[in-house]
Amino acid sequence: MTGPSASVATAADWPEVAALRRRVFVEEQGVPAEIEQDAADATAVHALSRDLAGRVVATGRLLVGEGTATIGRMAADQEVRGRGHGAAVLAELHHQAVARGIRQIELHAQVTARGFYERAGYTAVGEEYLEAGIPHVTMVRRL
Numbered sequence: 475m476t477g478p479s480a481s482v483a484t485a486a487d488w489p490e491v492a493a494l495r496r497r498v499f500v501e502e503q504g505v506p507a508e509i510e511q512d513a514a515d516a517t518a519v520h521a522l523s524r525d526l527a528g529r530v531v532a533t534g535r536l537l538v539g540e541g542t543a544t545i546g547r548m549a550a551d552q553e554v555r556g557r558g559h560g561a562a563v564l565a566e567l568h569h570q571a572v573a574r575g576i577r578q579i580e581l582h583a584q585v586t587a588r589g590f591y592e593r594a595g596y597t598a599v600g601e602e603y604l605e606a607g608i609p610h611v612t613m614v615r616r617l
Contacts, residue, residue, distance in 0.1 A: 477558040480566035483520035483533070490530035491520055498549040505606045518547075521566040523559040532559035536567045543571045545581040564594055572617050579617055585609040 483491055492511065499505040518535040525531045534548040545567050550560040571579050582605055583591045588598065596613035603610055 478523050478525075478532075478554075478562045480521045480523040480532070480559075480562035482566065482570065483522045487520070487522055487530065491522055491533045494530050494533055494551060495547060495549050497551070499547075499606075502552065503606075503608060505608070509606060519567070519570045521563045521570070523562045525554060525559075532563045534560075534563045534567050536570050538571070538574050538576065541576070543574070543576040543579050545571075545579055548581075548587070560590065561594065568617055577617055578614060580612060580614050582610045583613050585611055588613070591615075 495510060496507070499510045500507045514537055515535070518537050520533060520535045522530045523532040529551075531554045532548075532550040535546055537544045537546065545564070548560060548563065550563075568579065581591065581596070583596070583598075585602055586609075588611060591613050592598075594615070596615045598611045598613050600612050
């Protein structure tokens with residue numbers, strides 16, 4: 475049996491992706507609703523993972539710049555954390571970055587998720603800081 479998989483989200487998936495992000499970031503973590511979604515959502519590559527019932531249970535986005543890329547808005551439904559859905563989304567975002575010629579990726583990890591990203595090959599750079607009132611650390615990885 476294989477683990478969860480992920481795919482690139484389509485416009486039709488957006489309501490489910492936005493609802494998951496709202497549940498995780500706004501309701502669970504207290505991020506202000508007005509900063510959870512931003513203009514970058516329109517141009518980002520969004521990935522998602524679904525559970526066996528077809529519900530979107532994990533998501534993340536890739537922002538591509540001139541030779542650089544950033545992963546962000548990684549979110550997994552509380553009931554599936556630790557079951558591979560977030561890792562599947564991360565792997566799909568890596569795949570999408572490589573397909574666009576990106577060789578190094580950066581993300582701002584919540585400190586509580588640092589171990590998750592370290593297991594995926596990321597290294598912390600710099601000091602911890604607050605983002606939306608939550609401790610974060612910048613992490614990078616070669617692709």
